[in-house]
Amino acid sequence: MEKIIPQHIAIIMDGNGRWAKKRGLARSFGHVEGAKALRRIMEYLPKIGVKYLTVYAFSTENWNRSEEEVSTLMSLFLKYIKNERKSMIKNGIRFYVSGRKNNVPQNLLSEIEKLQEETKNNEKLTLNIAFNYGGRAEIIDAVNKIIETDEKIIDEKIFSKYLYNSFPDPDLVIRTSGECRISNFLLWQIAYSELYITDILWPDFDEKEIDKAIENYSKRERRFGGVRNV
Numbered sequence: 001m002e003k004i005i006p007q008h009i010a011i012i013m014d015g016n017g018r019w020a021k022k023r024g025l026a027r028s029f030g031h032v033e034g035a036k037a038l039r040r041i042m043e044y045l046p047k048i049g050v051k052y053l054t055v056y057a058f059s060t061e062n063w064n065r066s067e068e069e070v071s072t073l074m075s076l077f078l079k080y081i082k083n084e085r086k087s088m089i090k091n092g093i094r095f096y097v098s099g100r101k102n103n104v105p106q107n108l109l110s111e112i113e114k115l116q117e118e119t120k121n122n123e124k125l126t127l128n129i130a131f132n133y134g135g136r137a138e139i140i141d142a143v144n145k146i147i148e149t150d151e152k153i154i155d156e157k158i159f160s161k162y163l164y165n166s167f168p169d170p171d172l173v174i175r176t177s178g179e180c181r182i183s184n185f186l187l188w189q190i191a192y193s194e195l196y197i198t199d200i201l202w203p204d205f206d207e208k209e210i211d212k213a214i215e216n217y218s219k220r221e222r223r224f225g226g227v228r229n230v
Contacts, residue, residue, distance in 0.1 A: 004218040006171035008052035012185055015177030015201030028072045033203035035080050044207045046125040052167050053127050056185050060134035074105055081111045092124030098164035099133035128167060135187030138164055163188060172217045176202045194220055
């Protein structure tokens with residue numbers, strides 16, 4: 001069977017804290033290793049033909065974590081942007097962030113906007129980071145935008161225009177660490193996405209694991225609400 005490569009993969013990067021705990025380390029070490037895993041996957045996907053990667057980095061609910069962990073995550077994201085900037089520009093990676101801007105430090109927002117502008121014409125891979133993101137929040141924000149317009153009749157196509165971005169819906173959603181839930185991730189966009197759950201913790205996720213997920217995806221028949229071909 002020919003391997004079918006999804007155009008858009010979305011990943012719930014779960015398990016950083018558990019990875020660190022298993023090794024007797026602080027949770028921050030798990031987040032650092034998780035950033036390395038993201039780099040591996042980001043560099044690998046363009047080689048096999050994937051065009052979009054959306055990753056769940058920080059949810060609207062994550063503000064409820066300890067002040068120390070939230071501060072660490074903000075600092076780590078800022079460091080990630082600065083460290084990966086040259087590589088993204090050189091390798092044709094388009095950088096984009098989806099989510100609310102409230103509560104995000106201004107220096108981080110400035111770096112996000114700067115890198116989005118610098119890479120907006122890159123076409124090899126679009127890396128969309130869901131940061132300060134919630135699926136319900138995105139839908140509510142879209143509704144509030146529509147209320148301010150002159151739209152009279154709303155259908156799915158029109159509604160989608162008011163979401164955080166206009167990227168294609170994910171073909172495949174991967175969740176690491178074995179948890180079987182969506183966790184408020186891309187609630188509108190993944191209506192017909194294929195789901196793949198793995199027990200691998202995110203810092204251990206690599207090219208081999210991506211290949212396993214795509215191999216599994218290739219064996220499925222996507223029907224989008226239709227009937228099975230006989």
